[in-house]
Each structure stands twice: as C-alpha cells, then as structure tokens.
Amino acid sequence: MKMVVRNVYLSDGMLVTKSRYGSHYGEKVFDGFREWIPWRSKLAAMILKGYTIDFRGEEIILYLGAASGTTLSHLADIIDEGFIYAVEYSAKPFEKLLELARERTNIIPLLFDASKPWKYSGIVEKVDFIYQDIAQKNQVDILERNTEFFLKEGGEILIMVKARSIDSTAEPEEVFDNVLKRIESRFEILKHGNLEPYHKDHLFVHAKLF
Amino acid sequence: MRYNLWFGVYEDGKVEKSSNLEESFLNAENEEPAPFNISEVGVKIFGGRVEYYTSLRKVALAVAERLVEQELKREDRYVVALVKALEEVEEAINMLKEKVEDIRTVKDSEIVADFEDKIEELKNLKKKIEREIEEIMTKIAPNLTEIAGAKITAKLLERAGSMERLVKLPASKIQVIGAEKSLYKAFARMKKGKKAKIPKHGIIFLHPFIRTLPKSKRGKMARFLAAKIAIAAKIDYFRGEIDESLYESLRKRYEELRRK
Ligand SMILES: C[S@@+](CC[C@H](N)C(=O)[O-])C[C@H]1O[C@@H](n2cnc3c(N)ncnc32)[C@H](O)[C@@H]1O
Numbered sequence: 001m002k003m004v005v006r007n008v009y010l011s012d013g014m015l016v017t018k019s020r021y022g023s024h025y026g027e028k029v030f031d032g033f034r035e036w037i038p039w040r041s042k043l044a045a046m047i048l049k050g051y052t053i054d055f056r057g058e059e060i061i062l063y064l065g066a067a068s069g070t071t072l073s074h075l076a077d078i079i080d081e082g083f084i085y086a087v088e089y090s091a092k093p094f095e096k097l098l099e100l101a102r103e104r105t106n107i108i109p110l111l112f113d114a115s116k117p118w119k120y121s122g123i124v125e126k127v128d129f130i131y132q133d134i135a136q137k138n139q140v141d142i143l144e145r146n147t148e149f150f151l152k153e154g155g156e157i158l159i160m161v162k163a164r165s166i167d168s169t170a171e172p173e174e175v176f177d178n179v180l181k182r183i184e185s186r187f188e189i190l191k192h193g194n195l196e197p198y199h200k201d202h203l204f205v206h207a208k209l210f
Numbered sequence: 211m212r213y214n215l216w217f218g219v220y221e222d223g224k225v226e227k228s229s230n231l232e233e234s235f236l237n238a239e240n241e242e243p244a245p246f247n248i249s250e251v252g253v254k255i256f257g258g259r260v261e262y263y264t265s266l267r268k269v270a271l272a273v274a275e276r277l278v279e280q281e282l283k284r285e286d287r288y289v290v291a292l293v294k295a296l297e298e299v300e301e302a303i304n305m306l307k308e309k310v311e312d313i314r315t316v317k318d319s320e321i322v323a324d325f326e327d328k329i330e331e332l333k334n335l336k337k338k339i340e341r342e343i344e345e346i347m348t349k350i351a352p353n354l355t356e357i358a359g360a361k362i363t364a365k366l367l368e369r370a371g372s373m374e375r376l377v378k379l380p381a382s383k384i385q386v387i388g389a390e391k392s393l394y395k396a397f398a399r400m401k402k403g404k405k406a407k408i409p410k411h412g413i414i415f416l417h418p419f420i421r422t423l424p425k426s427k428r429g430k431m432a433r434f435l436a437a438k439i440a441i442a443a444k445i446d447y448f449r450g451e452i453d454e455s456l457y458e459s460l461r462k463r464y465e466e467l468r469r470k
Binding site: 060067068070083089090091092093094095096098101102105107108109110111118119120121122123124125126135148149150164199200 | 213215235237238239241243244247248249263264267270271273275278281282349350446447448449450451452454457458
C-alpha cells in the first residue's frame with residue numbers, strides 16, 4: 001500500500017482512507033480502512049488522477065456544499081487533528097450529514113446558505129483551506145465572498161466546477177476558461193484539471209490566496 | 211465595533227458571554243469579517259481548545275437538528291403556495307392589459323399611464339416569485355430541477371400538493387398531470403362510444419426535449435421523461451443528492467429519437 005496523501009492510500013488501484021469508523025455511504029470497510037469511491041467523490045477522482053494536496057492533518061477547513069457527507073467523511077479521516085466547518089443548505093442531505101457529525105468530533109455541521117457568509121460569520125473562524133463543491137451558477141462569487149470573510153492570508157482553496165451549472169449552453173472549455181481567469185485575479189493557481197472519466201465536464205482548481 | 215459571535219457579543223476587546231448559546235449561534239451575523247480570530251477569543255472564554263470545540267459542536271448539532279426538522283416540513287408547501295400565487299399574478303397582468311387597452315381605444319388619459327405602472331410592478335413581482343421558486347426547487351429537488359427545470363418541477367409539485375405525494379405518483383400519472391381536462395373529455399367521448407385521443411403529456415410537454423421533437427416521437431419521449439421524473443422525485447425526497455446519470459440518459463434518449 002502506498003500513501004498518496006496523509007491517511008490516504010492506494011491499494012491495488014483502489015483508493016482508501018485510514019479510518020476508525022464504519023461505512024457512511026455504502027463504501028467497503030476493512031481492517032481500519034474505508035474505500036473512497038471516485039465516482040461518488042470528486043476529491044477522490046482528483047487524487048486518483050494523480051493530483052495530490054499536502055494536508056498536514058491539523059488544518060481548519062471550511063467545506064461549502066457538504067451534501068450528505070460523502071467526501072466530508074474522508075476529509076474528516078485526513079484532517080484527524082483539525083476541524084472542518086461543513087456548510088450545506090439543503091435539509092434533506094443534511095440529515096445524513098448530521099449522522100456523520102454526531103460520531104466525528106472534528107466536524108461542525110452548519111445548515112446555512114453559502115452565498116450568505118455573513119450569516120455564519122460569528123461562528124466560523126479564520127481557516128487554512130476552503131473546499132467548495134456546490135454546482136451553482138454563481139459559485140465563483142460565493143467562493144470570493146467566503147474567502148473575504150474566512151480565508152487566512154496564504155490560505156488555499158479547492159473548487160469543483162460543473163460546466164452545466166454555470167452555463168448550460170456554452171462549451172465546457174469556454175466556461176472553464178472564464179472561471180480560471182476569475183480565480184487567477186485573486187489567487188495563484190497551483191493546479192487545475194478535469195475529472196474524466198469519473199465526472200463529466202467538471203473542472204477542479206487548486207489555488208493559493210496571494 | 212461590535213461583533214455578534216456564537217458565544218456572545220464582542221466589543222472593545224471584551225466578550226459578554228451569551229446566556230443562551232443556541233440563540234446567539236443563530237444570531238451570529240455580522241456585516242463585516244471580524245478583524246480577529248473567533249476561535250482564539252473563544253478558547254480563552256471557554257478555558258481551552260478542547261472545551262471550545264466541544265461546546266461549539268454541541269450547540270451546532272442541537273441547532274442543526276432543530277432547523278432540519280422545521281425545514282423539511284415547510285419548503286415544499288411554500289413552493290406550492292408560490293406557484294398558485296404566480297398563476298394569479300399572471301392572470302391579473304393579463305386582465306389589466308385587456309382593460310387598459312379597452313380604455314386606451316376610447317381615450318388615452320393619465321389613467322392609462324397609471325395602469326401601465328401597475329402592470330410593470332406586477333411583472334416585477336412575477337419575476338421575483340419565479341426566482342424564489344427556482345431557488346427553492348434547486349434546493350429541495352435538485353434532481354427534478356436538473357432534468358425538468360424549476361418551472362415544470364414546481365408545477366408538478368403544485369398539482370401533487372407536496373413532495374410526499376409527488377413521490378407516490380406513478381410515472382403514467384406524472385405524464386398526464388396538467389392534461390386532466392382533455393383526459394376527462396376523452397373518457398367522456400369514449401363512454402359514448404365515440405373515438406377519442408388520449409392525451410400523451412400534460413405539464414411535461416413544456417420540456418424542450420419533448421417540444422423540439424417531431425410529433426410522432428413525442429409520446430415516446432414523454433413516457434421516458436415521466437419515468438425519469440418519478441425516479442428523480444424519489445431520490446430527491448429520500449436522499450436529496452444529485453445523480454448525474456439521470457440527465458445523461460435523458461439526453462441520450464432524446465438524441466436517439468431525434469436521429470431516428
Ligand atoms: C455536488 S453536491 C456536493 C457533493 C459533496 N461535496 C460530496 O462530494 O460529497 C452540491 C451540494 O451543494 C449544495 N449547495 C448548492 N448551493 C448551495 C448554497 N448556496 N449553500 C450551501 N449549499 C449549497 C447542494 O444542496 C448540494 O448538496
């Protein structure tokens with residue numbers, strides 16, 4: 001087994017995270033590891049494609065669009081000495097996220113609208129990292145607003161962009177170019193790429209605040 | 211400057227601790243980012259890092275549990291009410307337009323301008339309601355909205371009455387929601403032994419994947435779309451997570467029918 005990111009291993013082509021916990025979304029669990037399914041998680045797809053992120057495990061992370069906690073559960077395995085503020089505004093998937101948050105002591109669940117960061121500005125502290133996966137037309141605006149409120153100087157972001165959510169008629173390449181340009185104006189882009197074949201017409205961008 | 215923090219109010223470097231943490235948690239709103247780090251202030255107040263995060267998690271969980279329950283009950287009813295209101299507003303606009311025309315043909319007076327202002331206002335209201343519907347639909351029914359759009363989805367929801375009831379409808383029923391009138395007419399004709407056409411689609415006919423197909427293919431597409439809508443409704447209601455494959459299969463079926 002090869003370690004690719006803190007607490008993340010590759011075992012015969014399968015991505016797993018080291019975990020003391022049980023299955024959260026139907027993934028396999030064996031001797032202290034949980035399978036991380038790239039079709040279900042964009043972060044897993046990204047790592048499996050060879051793009052890694054140097055997590056130290058003690059970061060404070062703001063996660064926008066945590067849904068039912070699929071990716072969040074693995075991120076919580078990685079950030080085992082830090083904390084994750086998990087924002088999601090839809091009550092249905094959030095129910096499932098709450099199950100996760102009850103057993104994981106490093107998750108702080110927040111049922112809020114990520115486009116209104118001022119509403120949780122007295123709860124979330126300054127963070128080292130913002131992870132955003134919200135598939136919204138104005139997702140770059142939302143990222144910027146949250147950056148202003150919460151991201152530390154030199155902090156990093158990882159954003160997952162779905163072309164069709166931003167503009168359903170334009171070519172994905174065109175949408176991605178625009179997104180990259182906007183991010184470039186405030187961040188230094190570290191890496192970006194697509195998530196084929198796991199997620200169609202998606203772009204990830206990993207960047208660092210100037 | 212005063213800052214509302216989840217554990218109290220911060221002013222001039224001092225914190226007045228809240229006596230009701232759940233309440234202050236929900237009022238922790240500030241126009242501007244705080245110029246200090248909340249957790250650093252909090253760790254001092256709570257007497258340690260472990261204590262701080264333990265309390266924060268406890269309060270966050272308690273608040274979240276309460277909100278989830280409230281939200282789940284209300285959002286779909288709200289859309290139902292909005293869709294009904296939207297139809298009324300649209301009718302009012304049309305009615306006013308007719309009346310103002312009647313007046314204008316006789317005399318173009320100041321009253322005509324007043325009418326036009328009112329119409330403009332109502333049009334703005336209409337847009338606002340539409341935006342609100344769209345926002346809530348993407349939230350409470352992301353899969354339905356993705357495959358059928360907010361407008362169609364909201365209308366289906368309104369006819370069904372609630373998400374709970376929409377989920378129970380079979381695809382065959384979803385296919386003809388909104389076409390009930392012509393359906394009953396057809397049945398009535400058949401009863402009398404006459405020939406009648408059974409409508410193949412109701413509200414879902416508004417979908418571009420149906421409208422843009424030649425007439426002979428629309429029935430097939432409507433059946434397929436209705437089946438996918440029935441599946442999407444269940445995923446939205448029970449899990450609330452997006453399933454990308456739904457839209458893909460719909461698009462494929464559409465391309466197939468278009469080429470044939
Ligand atoms: C693609 S899903 C996220 C999947 C999740 N990150 C994972 O990998 O497990 C997008 C989520 O963003 C949420 N979302 C969209 N707009 C939002 C907003 N303004 N505030 C909070 N959540 C939002 C949606 O409700 C949905 O659950």
